[in-house]
Amino acid sequence: MWKERLMELIGEENVIVKDSAIDRLSKDFYWYSPILFEELKDKVADCAVVPKTIDELTKIIRFAVKNRVPLTPRGAGTGNYGQGIPLNGGIILDLTKLNQIVQINEKDVRVQAGVKLGLLEKTLRKEGKELRIYPSTFMKSTVGGFLCGGSGGIGSIRWGNLWDGNVLEVTILTVEEKPQLLTIKDEEVLDYIHNYGTTGILVEAVLPIESRTEWSQYIMSFDTFHEAVMFSDELSRDEAITKRLVSVCEWPIPSHFQQLKKYLVEDKSIVMLEITEDAEGRMKELSEKYGGEQSFYIPASKYHKGLKVSDFTWNHATLWAHKHGENMTYLQARFDTEKVLEQMRRIREVFGYEVQFHFEYIKIEGNVTPTSLPVVIYKSKERLYEIIEFFEEVGVTVNNPHTYLLGFGGYNLRMEKITSLKEKNDPYDLLNRGKIPKEVNVKLAK
Structure with a gap:
């Protein structure tokens, strides 16, 4: 049995085989999707390892290649699409002990x-610096997990997504008889991010950083979601206001935000903001224009101390709805900047509050864009795909979060290049096996 041979190689104490631990390490937040829950709930690895050095990781890779054992790299498991769930057993590579901040420079940081x-x-802010972007799960999520499974988050309204110059370099370990350390820079980096770790094991990265900014946090309330969206749209395009977060949730989504309930007004939609202190006056002028009122405020002096507005944005909004609502799931969508109100109107006419709107404003190639994480009351797989088809019919692009297949979950991934790199860097298809579709250009079966 290969597990016994692995224990002989790296020590019995370094191979995790306890059922409860393996089950935990084999799962991520796939249960956001009732479809993925049914497909992946029984998938588990045979064991897990937690390498502390590149040399230890290399030894494990050599073993896996020799014995043809599947490998699934894992960070903190905060992904939503089953990216880190092993489909074919094998070894979970828990990379959380490769956790060194190697070097902080003036304009970038090198990290494991x-x-x-x-x-x-937190470390960067003590040094007078800060990250450009990070997910709402940033307190738990790892650099490698975010780069391989994420896309954007807090800061994307200013800096865009990962592929908008927000990853400068990655170091990849190939899965071969003699694993190679590859340094990837410039345009080639795009083939190694948001690829579910299928083309090599990401062990180090260089990220751009900026000077520390003092961010104030606000929740502004509006009588209608349309007014909240119009305010957010104008604020997002106002370059006089420096911002890190513009997040809009229509009621009843905020009704699930337990820690904010005493601050929020029944039936009012909200906009959650992180802006600079000096932008408060301009922000409130715009808010008054659309009938908005301040419901909550955290001064810059308490930024990242205790309760954070970002705890209720991006897919954290979905998490709160899932925990405190009934049969809640979500979609990932991109509305047309010129037709967003009309698209919302048509969706509401057909589906009512079965679809509840949630927007995150970001920049794509420098253009302000209302991306969306609408909360959906789940009735059946067939009904969910009816909703997806109607979104597409009215011109809303949907990145389907209810599949573990890379490429079908969204984003304009370079699937042909990724497939080619997979064959080169992982010739025995051991790394996160099953996540790349066999036919790159086929339509996902419903």
Whole structure:
């Protein structure tokens, strides 16, 4: 049995085989999707290892190649699409002990893959710096997990997504008889991010950083979601206001935000903001224009101390709805900047509050864009795909979060290049096996 041989190689104490631990390490937040829950709930690895050095990781890779054992790299497991769930057993590579902040420079930081983004942001701010972007799960999520499974988050309204110059360099370990350390820079980096770790094991990265900014946090309330969206749209395009977060949730989504209930007004939609202190006056002028009122405020002096507005944005909004609502799931969508109100109107006419709107404003190639994470009351797989088809019919692009297949979950991934790199860097298809579709250009079966 290969597990016994692995224990002989690296020590019995270094191979995790306890059922409860293996089950935990084999799962991520796939249960956001009732479809993925049914497909992946029984998938588990045979064992897990937690390498502390590149040399230890290399030894494990050599063993896996020799014995043809599947490998699934893992960070903190905060992904939503089953990216880190092993489909074919094998070994979970828990990379959280590769957690060194290697070097902080004037304009960038070099870190190992297992560094938690929350710790990194805290460390940088002590040095007068900060990250450009990070997910709402940043207190738990790791650099490697975010780069391989994420896309954007807090800061994307200013800096865009990962592929908008927000990853400068990655170091990849190939899965071969003689694993190679590859340094990837410039345009080639795009083939190694948001690829579910299928083309090599990301062990180190260089990220751009900026000077520390003092961010104030606000929740502004509006009588209608349309007014909240119009305010957010104008604020997002106002370059006089420096911002890190513009997040809009229509009621009843905020009704699930337990820690904010005493601050929020029944039936009012909200906009959650992180802006500079000096932008408060201009922000409130715009808010009054659309009938908005301040419901909550955290001064810049308490930024990242205790309760954070970002705890209720991006897919954290979905998490709160899932925990405190009934049969809640979500979609990932991109509305047309010129037709967003009309698209919303048509969706509401057909589906009512079965679809509840949630927007995150970001920049794509420098253009302000209302991306969306609408909360959906789940009735059946067939009904969910009816909703997806109607979104597409009215011109809303949907990135389907209910599949573990890379490429079908969204984003304009370079699937042909990724497939080619997979064959080169992982010739025995051991790394996160099953996540790349066999036919790159086929339509996902419903």
